[in-house]
Amino acid sequence: MSLSRSPLENSNTFFELEPQEVSIVQTLREHGELSRTDLADLTGFSRAKITHVVGGLVDRHIIAEVGEGESSGGRRPRLLTFNSEFGYVVGVDMGATSLDIALADFNGHILERHYELADVREGAERILSRVTAIISDQIAKHGISPERIYGVGIGVPGPVEFSKGVLIVPPIMPGWEAYPIREFIRNAFPYATVIVDNDVNVMALGEQRAGAGVGVENFLFVKVGTGIGCGIVAQGHIYRGSSGCAGDIGHITADRNGPVCHCGNIGCLEAVAAGPPMAAKAMAAAKAGNSAILSRLMDAHEQQLTAEDVGIAAQQGDRAALEIIQDSGRIIGEVLAGLVNFFNPNVIVIGGGVSKIGGQFLVAIRRAVLHRSTPLSTRHLRIDYSEINEDVGVIGAIALTLEHQFVEKQ
Amino acid sequence: MSLSRSPLENSNTFFELEPQEVSIVQTLREHGELSRTDLADLTGFSRAKITHVVGGLVDRHIIAEVGEGESSGGRRPRLLTFNSEFGYVVGVDMGATSLDIALADFNGHILERHYELADVREGAERILSRVTAIISDQIAKHGISPERIYGVGIGVPGPVEFSKGVLIVPPIMPGWEAYPIREFIRNAFPYATVIVDNDVNVMALGEQRAGAGVGVENFLFVKVGTGIGCGIVAQGHIYRGSSGCAGDIGHITADRNGPVCHCGNIGCLEAVAAGPPMAAKAMAAAKAGNSAILSRLMDAHEQQLTAEDVGIAAQQGDRAALEIIQDSGRIIGEVLAGLVNFFNPNVIVIGGGVSKIGGQFLVAIRRAVLHRSTPLSTRHLRIDYSEINEDVGVIGAIALTLEHQFVEKQ
Numbered sequence: 001m002s003l004s005r006s007p008l009e010n011s012n013t014f015f016e017l018e019p020q021e022v023s024i025v026q027t028l029r030e031h032g033e034l035s036r037t038d039l040a041d042l043t044g045f046s047r048a049k050i051t052h053v054v055g056g057l058v059d060r061h062i063i064a065e066v067g068e069g070e071s072s073g074g075r076r077p078r079l080l081t082f083n084s085e086f087g088y089v090v091g092v093d094m095g096a097t098s099l100d101i102a103l104a105d106f107n108g109h110i111l112e113r114h115y116e117l118a119d120v121r122e123g124a125e126r127i128l129s130r131v132t133a134i135i136s137d138q139i140a141k142h143g144i145s146p147e148r149i150y151g152v153g154i155g156v157p158g159p160v161e162f163s164k165g166v167l168i169v170p171p172i173m174p175g176w177e178a179y180p181i182r183e184f185i186r187n188a189f190p191y192a193t194v195i196v197d198n199d200v201n202v203m204a205l206g207e208q209r210a211g212a213g214v215g216v217e218n219f220l221f222v223k224v225g226t227g228i229g230c231g232i233v234a235q236g237h238i239y240r241g242s243s244g245c246a247g248d249i250g251h252i253t254a255d256r257n258g259p260v261c262h263c264g265n266i267g268c269l270e271a272v273a274a275g276p277p278m279a280a281k282a283m284a285a286a287k288a289g290n291s292a293i294l295s296r297l298m299d300a301h302e303q304q305l306t307a308e309d310v311g312i313a314a315q316q317g318d319r320a321a322l323e324i325i326q327d328s329g330r331i332i333g334e335v336l337a338g339l340v341n342f343f344n345p346n347v348i349v350i351g352g353g354v355s356k357i358g359g360q361f362l363v364a365i366r367r368a369v370l371h372r373s374t375p376l377s378t379r380h381l382r383i384d385y386s387e388i389n390e391d392v393g394v395i396g397a398i399a400l401t402l403e404h405q406f407v408e409k410q
Numbered sequence: 411m412s413l414s415r416s417p418l419e420n421s422n423t424f425f426e427l428e429p430q431e432v433s434i435v436q437t438l439r440e441h442g443e444l445s446r447t448d449l450a451d452l453t454g455f456s457r458a459k460i461t462h463v464v465g466g467l468v469d470r471h472i473i474a475e476v477g478e479g480e481s482s483g484g485r486r487p488r489l490l491t492f493n494s495e496f497g498y499v500v501g502v503d504m505g506a507t508s509l510d511i512a513l514a515d516f517n518g519h520i521l522e523r524h525y526e527l528a529d530v531r532e533g534a535e536r537i538l539s540r541v542t543a544i545i546s547d548q549i550a551k552h553g554i555s556p557e558r559i560y561g562v563g564i565g566v567p568g569p570v571e572f573s574k575g576v577l578i579v580p581p582i583m584p585g586w587e588a589y590p591i592r593e594f595i596r597n598a599f600p601y602a603t604v605i606v607d608n609d610v611n612v613m614a615l616g617e618q619r620a621g622a623g624v625g626v627e628n629f630l631f632v633k634v635g636t637g638i639g640c641g642i643v644a645q646g647h648i649y650r651g652s653s654g655c656a657g658d659i660g661h662i663t664a665d666r667n668g669p670v671c672h673c674g675n676i677g678c679l680e681a682v683a684a685g686p687p688m689a690a691k692a693m694a695a696a697k698a699g700n701s702a703i704l705s706r707l708m709d710a711h712e713q714q715l716t717a718e719d720v721g722i723a724a725q726q727g728d729r730a731a732l733e734i735i736q737d738s739g740r741i742i743g744e745v746l747a748g749l750v751n752f753f754n755p756n757v758i759v760i761g762g763g764v765s766k767i768g769g770q771f772l773v774a775i776r777r778a779v780l781h782r783s784t785p786l787s788t789r790h791l792r793i794d795y796s797e798i799n800e801d802v803g804v805i806g807a808i809a810l811t812l813e814h815q816f817v818e819k820q
Contacts, residue, residue, distance in 0.1 A: 159786055169786055218652050230752070234644050241754025242628050245786045252748040253782055265782065338662040338745070339752055342640070344651025372663055372675065376569055376579055376655045 013186075013193055014407040015062075020045065020053050025406050028063060028082060035069045035077035054080060061086055082106045087150035087191075089401045090135050093199065093393025094156045096120055096172055096226055099130060102394040103138040106150075108209075108402055112138040113394070120157065120172065124179040132188040149189040151401030154181065155202030155393055157227075159245045165196040168244070171262065172227075195400050199223070199393065200247055201238050203386075204231025206396030207349050211388045218345045221386070222249070223352035224332065228270040232343070249339070250274070254331050269335050273328040275307035275354045281324045282310045291320035311357035322360060329361045333368025340373040340381065351386035423596075423603055424817040425472075430455065430463050435816050438473060438492060445479045445487035464490060472496055492516045497560035497601075499811045500545050503609065503803025504566050506530055506582055506636055509540060512804040513548040516560075518619075518812055522548040523804070530567065530582065534589040542598040559599040561811030564591065565612030565803055567637075569655045575606040578654070581672065582637075605810050609633070609803065610657055611648050613796075614641025616806030617759050621798045628755045631796070632659070633762035634742065638680040642753075659749065660684070664741050679745050683738040685717035685764045691734045692720045701730035721767035732770060739771045743778025750783040750791065761796035 017025065020043075027042050028034060034042070040050045057063045064083040068076035084105040093100040097119050103112040114134050120127055131154075139149065158170030167176045182194040204221035207213035213221070213233060221231040230247035232239040240246055250270035251263050258267030259277070271277060282305045286294040293313040298305050313321035336348060348369075350362060366383050373381075386392055427435065430453075437452050438444060444452070450460045467473045474493040478486035494515040503510040507529050513522040524544050528537055541564075549559065568580030577586045592604040614631040617623035623631070623643060631641040640657035642649040650656055660680035661673055668677025669687070681687060692715045696704040703723040708715050723731035746758060758779075760772060776793050783791075796802055 232752075234649060235647070237645070239644060241787070242756040242791075243754055243786055243789055245784065246752065246754035248751045248754075248784055248787065249748075251784050252751050253744065263784065334663065335748070338659075338748060341658045341662050342642075342656065342749055342752070344653055344656040344658075346652040374655065374658055374661050374673065376653055377651070377658065379653055381652075 013191060015405055016409045017406050018053075019408050020049065021057060022406055022408050024050075024053050024057060025062070028080065029402060033066065033069070033079040033081045035079055037077060038069075039080070084109065087405075088139070088144055088148050089151035089153070089398055089405075090138075090149060090192075091394040091397030091399075091401070092131055092152065092154040093202070093397055094120065094127070094131075094154060095199070095393075096157050099127070099134070100394055101131065101134050101138070102398060103135065103142070103144075104398045106402070108395075108398050110394070110398070111142060114138065120176070121174060123175045124181070124184070128181065128184045132185065136188065146189050147191050149192045151193045151195070151405055152185050152189065153202070153397035153399070153401035154185075154194070154196045155199040155397050155400075156181075156196060157199050159243075159248070160196055160198045162197060162240055162244050165194060167196075193401060193404050195404050197238075197400060198229070198231075198240075198244070198247075200229040200231035201240065202231070202396035202400055203351060203392045204233050204396070205238055205399050206388065206392035206394075207231075207351075207386065208233055209399045210395050211386060211392060212347055212349045212382070212384055216347050218343065219347040219349065220247075220336075220339070220343070220345050221349045221351060221392075222332075222336070224274060224350065224354040225352035226275055228274050228332070228352075230339075234343075249335060252335050252338075254335055269332065273331040278307045278310050278324050278328050278354070279305045281327075282313070282321060285320040285324070291318050293318040294321060307354050307357060311361075314358055314360060325357055325361050326364045328354075329364025330368045333365040334372055336365065336383075337369045337372035340369055340377050344377045346380055346382070348381070348383045349386045350383065351389045351392060355385050355389060423601060425815055426819045427816050428463075429818045430459065431467060432816055432818050434460075434463050434467065435472070438490065439812060443476065443479070443489040443491045445489055447487060448479075449490070494519065497815075498549070498554055498558050499561035499563070499808055499815075500548075500559060500602075501804040501807030501809075501811070502541055502562065502564040503612070503807055504530065504537070504541075504564060505609070505803075506567050509537070509544070510804055511541065511544050511548070512808060513545065513552070513554075514808045516812070518805075518808050520804070520808070521552055524548065530586070531584060533585045534591070534594070538591065538594045542595065546598065556599050557601050559602045561603045561605070561815055562595050562599065563612070563807035563809070563811035564595075564604070564606045565609040565807050565810075566591075566606060567609050569653075569658070570606055570608045572607060572650055572654050575604060577606075603811060603814050605814050607648075607810060608639070608641075608650075608654070608657075610639040610641035611650065612641070612806035612810055613761060613802045614643050614806070615648055615809050616798065616802035616804075617641075617761075617796065618643055619809045620805050621796060621802060622757055622759045622792070622794055626756050628753065629757040629759065630657075630746075630749070630753070630755050631759045631761060631802075632742075632746070634684060634760065634764040635762035636685055638684050638742070638762075640749075644753075659745060662745050664745055679742065683741040688717045688720050688734050688738050688764070689715045691737075692723070692731060695730040695734070701728050703728040704731060717764050717767060721771075724770060725768055735767060735771050736774045738764075739774025740778045743775040744782055746775065746793075747779045747782035750779055750787050754787050756790055756792070758791070758793045759796045760793065761799045761802060765795050765799060 065078045069079045084107045086106045091102045099118045100115045102110045104110050158167045158173045165182045166178045185194045200223050213219050219233050223229050228250040230249045232247050251268040254269040254272045255267035258272045261268035261271035285291045286298045297309045310321045475488045479489045494517045496516045501512045509528045510525045512520045514520050568577045568583045575592045576588045595604045610633050623629050629643050633639050638660040640659045642657050661678045664679040664682045665677035668682045671678035671681035695701045696708045707719045720731045
């Protein structure tokens, strides 16, 4: 390896480059394949400077020439991109009850993907051991040595102190507080830059790279599942707030007369409108004899219902189920309406498990936002389901670590 | 004048400088007086580069040497700052019913200040004619010619399309929609860079330069007066949102059973908790015979009360007045609690006319935020009254135009 990796703060490793090299690398990361002329236009560097800087990066095998672009008259320009075999990275999407892990090349193309159920409450050591074991299996299949893993990006379902890569006061992850995730991963993959972030931030990054957030300056990714959280992109960058907990919208008061939330407060958005309260309302409707379809589903599922079942019942025309879905959508929309007035985004992407519940949920969210936001703030606003919902976590986690591969020499 | 002003987009004028000159100028703008060594540390440029670039700026009279700094051993370093007489700028804080105008030197020091009542509903031409007349008086006093006015920053009480410097759908400013404010001002001051922004954004900038926002990455400036609005600083910069209307928190639903707002919706924050509803509640209490003090004040003020009167009554121990103040504070705090969960700021500054109503109002806001925000989001949060409330508008408006004096040569 001709580049030097040097241990920095928190024993994370990075490649150090000259400032102009970092500019070129970041521009390629954002745009994919570019000609030298494109690079000169985008960076503002002279053509001679581009030739010199690109030459150095090609010599060190960081970027490579691939195929030819469109000609604007003369001979076709050669296109530049990352050398996909320069190294490999891993994206980890850690859910409350699942692990989704993807091995990717240096251009972010996924080579292997593995999904399994795993309960984060089993503790950091056990879960992280599974993570490293899965990655080891994946790289073995491709004949890649652990030393060639240059980055691991991890999205976790709890608040993260981003600069340190540790969880802080994680409500659903007992035993993970301040656990040294980076060090654990780097014991197995010593050359890996390990970046840990909150799951919705990672998903927002995934949307920015490959979904409804491409090229959008200000947008929100709202995950509705067991809880409700929100990733924020402000002026093109993930916004984490002052303590790293920005976007924690699940505990905004939605109903002053609502049920007690696990956080101790009353009527929090996620206690009123997330998956579990929808399931609870459906079970109550079934027990009260208000829905034959929900009763049948409940009998078939050992007297339990999930938000998914509510969606199935609604699709079969069940009125009680439809009302539950519309209520949840309306309540979420009312909270989002306030955030639209405050944040004035271009786009809101709705993802997470509950977003698979059918179109009525989205309609109810949209209607409440339009009804309760100012006309000016919704003038250019789109609200849609994520079109990459199943992949957005790993795509974001891969992007997160690729973004942190190169730093400016100090 | 050895520098060229060139007309750019929207016929605004700027000084064009080399990129490294712009870096030096911005660093000085943020830090005030600096030595060459400080500049080298802050910009990362070599000492030789600093000497060269600073030399060019001194030759063109943009920056000047002033006094000496602390020595770290050898001889005392010379300090650099803007040449205060390079040009002059004006900050205009336009309220719904007032004009506050300050003439300043190129370091932002105020030379003249003028305040008068003026109703924006009189229309753009009339109000802007007053603005140019006041500025003309101010510069005449100091023997400054109109050609030496290099910038005018204006905060207006309505939503602004920042890139064009025009108001969009201004609810309380009929006749101002799309009015060419820049062109009007530049007829009188042809060399002025005219920057128009929403009043709360300008106030947030004022707090960042001279108040509770100095050095704070993420904070909110909340103005409580006739309406309620919020300026947002995210990652050190004013955040305006996708249509320029970010921070319009006055129309967030605060009480579903509340009164109809002038926007047509029900129970908007400003319809429930701003100055006018406080005054209305006080008049109702007086009429119902629930407050002898409020009744006396009402008799003394032609059967009208203001939010200020409510504050006076509360300070005299009036229970009804105190309850009105606490209710408003609690309702504002409940809305801010949701925004704290979402935005996770370090600081919230409360300003505007109603912030002069006494300490109980602030206490009620703080209490509601602490009660309804997540513990993590309030861990490092301060909520305070603005300490520069009377000046924050003009300070911000001056900073706004000084920030836009120099642009990079294309």
